[in-house]
Structure formats: C-alpha cells, structure tokens
Amino acid sequence: MGQLTLSVDELRALDKRHHFHPFTDNKALWEEGGTRVITRGEGVYIYDAEGNRILDAFAGLWCVALGYGRKExxxxxxxxxxxxxxxxxxxxxxxxxxxxxxxxxxxxxxxxxxxxxxxxxxxxxxxxxxxxxxxxxxxxxxxxxxxxxxxxxxxxxxxxxxxxxxxxxxxxxxxxxxxxxxxxxxxxxxxxxxxxxxxxxxxxxxxxxxxxxxxxxxxxxxxxxxxxxxxxxxxxxxxxxxxxxxxxxxxxxxxxxxxxxxxxxxxxxxxxxxxxxxxxxxxxxxxxxxxxxxxxxxxxxxxxxxxxxxxxxxxxxxxxxxxxxxxxxxxxxxxxxxxxxxxxEKIVERVKTDTGPYLQKRLREFADHPLVGEVRGVGLVAAVELVADKKTRQPFRPEGNAGITLRDHCLKNGLILRATRDSMLFSPPLTITRDEIDEVIAITKKGLDLAAKDLKS
Ligand SMILES: Cc1ncc(COP(=O)(O)O)c(C=O)c1O
Known part of the structure; x- marks a missing residue:
C-alpha cells in the first residue's frame, strides 16, 4: 500500500504533462518544483513519496474527520x-x-x-x-x-x-x-x-x-x-x-x-x-x-x-x-x-469537552507573539491571524505573503496548515489526541518565529 508503480520523477513528469490541478496556478506549480506526491495516510499523518511524515492539521480539506487508515x-x-x-x-x-x-x-x-x-x-x-x-x-x-x-x-x-x-x-x-x-x-x-x-x-x-x-x-x-x-x-x-x-x-x-x-x-x-x-x-x-x-x-x-x-x-x-x-x-x-x-467513540463529545478546548487554549498562547493579531476558534476549528501592527490591526502588504511564509515554514517542519490571506487555519481530524495537538503547537511556534525573522528582513 502506498507503493509507487512509477518513480517519483516519472510521476511528476506525467502529472506535469496531463494533470490540470484545481485551485492551482498550474504554470507556477511547475516553475516552483512540481507537485508533492502524497502516497498514504495513517491517523492524523500523511506520508509523501520521499517518506516525509506530515501532520495534517487541515484534515485533507476540512473533511477527514476520523483520520486516515480507518479499516472499518x-x-x-x-x-x-x-x-x-x-x-x-x-x-x-x-x-x-x-x-x-x-x-x-x-x-x-x-x-x-x-x-x-x-x-x-x-x-x-x-x-x-x-x-x-x-x-x-x-x-x-x-x-x-x-x-x-x-x-x-x-x-x-x-x-x-x-x-x-x-x-x-x-x-x-x-x-x-x-x-x-x-x-x-x-x-x-x-x-x-x-x-x-x-x-x-x-x-x-x-x-x-x-x-x-x-x-x-x-x-x-x-x-x-x-x-x-x-x-x-x-x-x-x-x-x-x-x-x-x-x-x-x-x-x-x-x-x-x-x-x-x-x-x-x-x-x-x-x-x-x-x-x-x-x-x-x-x-x-x-x-x-x-x-x-x-x-x-x-x-x-x-x-x-x-x-x-x-x-x-x-x-x-x-x-x-x-x-x-x-x-x-x-x-x-x-x-x-x-x-x-x-x-x-463519543468523538463529538470529546471535541466539545476535551480536545477542542485544549487546542483553543494552546493556540491562545500565541496571542502575545509579535506577528499574531487574533486567535479565534471553537471546537477543532481555528484561525491565527497575522498582522503587521498588532495595535492598529493593520494587515501585511501585500496581503497573503505572511500567511504563505508561515504555511511554508510549517510544511518544511512537518505540519500542514492552510493560509487564507494572512490567517492560518486549523481543522485537524476530529480524532486528534492531546499529544498530537502539542505537536501542532510546537511546529506552529517554530514556524511563527521563523516567519517573524523573514518578515522583518
Ligand atoms: C462551506 C462550504 N460549502 C460548500 C463547499 C463546496 O463543497 P465541494 O468542494 O464538495 O463542492 C465547501 C468546500 O470547501 C465549503 O467549505
């Protein structure tokens, strides 16, 4: 399972020739090195063809509620x-x-x-x-x-x-x-x-x-x-x-x-x-x-x-x-x-009383970070909005750059988040555990610090 019949390079070449991706600048995609090939998933993690393990804190596209690999x-x-x-x-x-x-x-x-x-x-x-x-x-x-x-x-x-x-x-x-x-x-x-x-x-x-x-x-x-x-x-x-x-x-x-x-x-x-x-x-x-x-x-x-x-x-x-x-x-x-x-498995109850409040509490630790304007969310859905000026809530210009910078740092460190303008969106599988939430927080923190350096320079 998850094994490739073609090599990664062959797959990328085929993808480039024949696959037109949704919600993607298809020209830029190939100029920037091509697609990431995701080969399998287990729990809250997905794996790419290079063997990287990535915590999917966006549940695919808000949708993989029970995580990956549920045999039932x-x-x-x-x-x-x-x-x-x-x-x-x-x-x-x-x-x-x-x-x-x-x-x-x-x-x-x-x-x-x-x-x-x-x-x-x-x-x-x-x-x-x-x-x-x-x-x-x-x-x-x-x-x-x-x-x-x-x-x-x-x-x-x-x-x-x-x-x-x-x-x-x-x-x-x-x-x-x-x-x-x-x-x-x-x-x-x-x-x-x-x-x-x-x-x-x-x-x-x-x-x-x-x-x-x-x-x-x-x-x-x-x-x-x-x-x-x-x-x-x-x-x-x-x-x-x-x-x-x-x-x-x-x-x-x-x-x-x-x-x-x-x-x-x-x-x-x-x-x-x-x-x-x-x-x-x-x-x-x-x-x-x-x-x-x-x-x-x-x-x-x-x-x-x-x-x-x-x-x-x-x-x-x-x-x-x-x-x-x-x-x-x-x-x-x-x-x-x-x-x-x-x-x-009483998953909805767990989101309400345990993992949801825990994610929300931990994300609010970022409220004092120099890049963070607002942390908002409920249950297992949240946003951390980045701003150029915390006092005036002034957004970064051009809008969207800061979000992408943070998103890319997180991805390099093994975490998938989504950026909408300069808000980082969190929507992990509903089965995520407290330990996995701690991992989300640790990588986001690292990403925020790296993004702050980039955005200042
Ligand atoms: C609130 C909402 N409604 C509708 C849709 C469209 O769903 P689909 O992409 O399955 O057509 C989406 C997709 O993200 C959504 O977020």
Whole structure:
C-alpha cells in the first residue's frame, strides 16, 4: 500500500504533462518544483513519496474527520461493492443504505429538518438548493422571490451558481460572476470590520446589513439568505453571539428562507453535531458534505425543514432534478459507518469537552507573539491571524505573503496548515489526541518565529 508503480520523477513528469490541478496556478506549480506526491495516510499523518511524515492539521480539506487508515470504512465500502455497487434512486427505487442513511441523518439534525436529498459534493447540494428554493417560491405563487443573498468571503462551492452564492471576489472574476439574482452583504468579521465596537453590538450591526439589503432589493424579490454557521474557507470568522438570532428574526420578518451551509461545520467540527445547534440558527434548509463520510467517498446532502418539505411534497409534483450518484450506495454505507464511529467513540463529545478546548487554549498562547493579531476558534476549528501592527490591526502588504511564509515554514517542519490571506487555519481530524495537538503547537511556534525573522528582513 502506498507503493509507487512509477518513480517519483516519472510521476511528476506525467502529472506535469496531463494533470490540470484545481485551485492551482498550474504554470507556477511547475516553475516552483512540481507537485508533492502524497502516497498514504495513517491517523492524523500523511506520508509523501520521499517518506516525509506530515501532520495534517487541515484534515485533507476540512473533511477527514476520523483520520486516515480507518479499516472499518474500507471494509463497509468493500462489502457494499460486492453486495450492490450501484443502483439509482430516480425511478421509484431506493437501496437499503440510502434509506438507512436518510433516517440516521434525520435523527441527528435539529427537529423538523428531516427530508434528505443526496448529491456528491457540497457544490451540487447548494446548487440543488438554489433550484429547489426557486421552485418553492413559484409553488407559493411568488415568482418574483428569486434573489439569493450571500456574504463577502462566503464559500459555497465552485460551480457557476455556487460561486455566485459565495463572496470570493477572485473566483467571481473567472466566470463573469455573480450571475444575475445573487447579491452579497459583508461577513461578520469583527476583528477586521468591528473597529472599537463591542462584538455583541457589532453582531447586530453586521446582521442588520441583511435587513438593509432586503429592503433595498424589495422583500418580494428576495428568495433566501445563505450562510455558513461560522465562515470556514473565508478565514474561520466566528459570528458574535448576537449575529444569528438577529438573522433568524430578519429572515422570518421578511419571509426570506434561511439556508445553513453546514459543509464544514457539520458532523462535529465545532463540538456540536451541527453549527446550527451551536449558534441557535433556525434554518429552513441545510447543506451537508465533507465529514459525512469522513471523506473516504464523495457524498453530500440537502436537508429540508418543514416548510420546504411540505411544499415540495404536497404541491411540487415531480422534482426534475437529480444526479446519477444521488444516494450512491457505497458512499451511503461509508457515511453510516462514519456516523456509527462518531457516536460509538463519543468523538463529538470529546471535541466539545476535551480536545477542542485544549487546542483553543494552546493556540491562545500565541496571542502575545509579535506577528499574531487574533486567535479565534471553537471546537477543532481555528484561525491565527497575522498582522503587521498588532495595535492598529493593520494587515501585511501585500496581503497573503505572511500567511504563505508561515504555511511554508510549517510544511518544511512537518505540519500542514492552510493560509487564507494572512490567517492560518486549523481543522485537524476530529480524532486528534492531546499529544498530537502539542505537536501542532510546537511546529506552529517554530514556524511563527521563523516567519517573524523573514518578515522583518
Ligand atoms: C462551506 C462550504 N460549502 C460548500 C463547499 C463546496 O463543497 P465541494 O468542494 O464538495 O463542492 C465547501 C468546500 O470547501 C465549503 O467549505
């Protein structure tokens, strides 16, 4: 296992000729020496073709919840492939694992959110929601309610529609986006936008941007608001506690559906099963993905609450939408096993009461470091934001350099972190131990000191 049939050099040459990498400057990649070839993983560690052991404190891409090398997940996938590798769920058919998984998810999600549509990626699930919500408002006789409101720095996927839902300006550039019918407000990013305001006051101010935007567009034109409970890819921004209650109020008052994108938060990342529970969000519909299978196979889901479920069910007729792999039986078997392990090993509880608080406490030791402006996080998700001036919170210029400098020092010393602008993001497997957290902290500390030297010179 993990052995190469080609030499590393042969692999790199083949990769260079034929593989176009996502979210990568493919030209720069080869000018800078080519790809790192990852060959295997065990626990929280991955190994590259040169034999380096690297602690993956980003869980792949926020997704390898149970760590690498869990035999139980491979075993259920194997058994399911032998029993029934595939059958579709389109034409009045189901397969046992799909239905069992729908039931298992409905037991975990907040009351009322219990009708599940399956897809394979977070993007597909959010894309599905956009179509379903527009259908919903048509069925309600309000065909003008079509505009979606998202947030700057929000991330909901990379298709045309989900990039439009998101607020990543660099991504919008590629496809002449956002498409018509998608608007944005700022993100609740207190450290950057809150100034001298108390976070609680700022939370209300940030939420009321939604109210202003709805009034500006006209409530009769607004279909839904979408948000991640805490913002992941945008830089792990945690909303002040006043934010979501105010968003709940606004959505209800103006009859705007509320979509909670739980692709990153779902399945225990914050120490609750869902971020919705942590922040008291009252969504009409939720998106799940990533950790649902611990990333061993692709799967995502749309979870409808009572309002959407009843309308789609009672008045909707045929929902002319679906993917070949909606409810793929092998992915569903792996998701069921992931949920079983999360429950049996009390992993979500451990994130809430033990490893989560421990990671947060240890990261806060960096608050006094000359490069560090803010440390923020909850459970096993966190950001350490680097700034040029701690007092004024002035960012480094050009933005992003400091983050990359630190990320590269950490990688050289055996730790994977992700840099978003100048925030270092932490999102390790939920199975990480205290000793492994100590290793994350030790390497980050070393990286911070090395980056401080580089950035001063
Ligand atoms: C919050 C959120 N939603 C949706 C997505 C898109 O998921 P996928 O990459 O599986 O399409 C992501 C991916 O990182 C995400 O972070």
């Amino acid at each position: 997940l491979a075993e259920v996938a194997y058994q399911q492939m032998l029993e029934l590798p595939f059958y579709n769920t389109f034409f009045k058919c189901t397969t046992p694992r799909v239905t069992e998984l729908a039931g298992a998810i409905a037991e975990l999600t907040p009351p009322g959110l219990d009708r599940i549509f399956f897809a394979t990626s977070g993007s597909e699930a959010n894309e599905t929601i956009v179509k379903a919500v527009r259908h919903f408002w048509n069925l309600h006789g309000k065909p003008n309610k079509k505009t979606f409101i998202g947030r700057t720095y929000g991330y909901h996927g990379s298709t045309m529609v989900t990039t439009s839902l998101g607020g990543m300006a660099e991504m919008h550039e590629h496809g002449d986006l956002p498409l018509p019918g998608f608007a944005h407000i700022s993100s609740p990013y207190w450290y950057r936008f809150g100034g001298d305001m108390d976070p609680k006051d700022y939370g209300v101010v940030a939420a009321r941007e939604l109210e202003k935007k709805i009034q500006e567009l006209g409530p009769d034109n607004v279909a839904a608001f979408i948000g991640e409970p805490l913002m992941g890819a945008g830089g792990v921004m945690l909303p002040p506690e006043t934010y979501w209650p105010e968003i709940n109020r606004i959505c209800k008052q103006y009859d705007v559906l509320l979509i909670a994108d739980e692709v990153v938060c779902g399945f225990g990342r914050t120490g609750e099963w869902f971020g919705t529970q942590l922040y008291g969000i009252e969504p009409d519909v939720m998106t799940l993905g990533k950790q649902i299978t611990s990333a061993y196979l692709p799967l995502s889901a749309v979870v409808m609450g009572p309002r959407m479920r009843e309308t789609m069910h009672e008045k909707g007729g045929e929902f002319r939408h679906g993917f070949t792999y909606s409810g793929h039986p092998v992915s569903c078997a792996v998701a069921l096993e992931t949920i079983r392990i999360l429950k049996d």
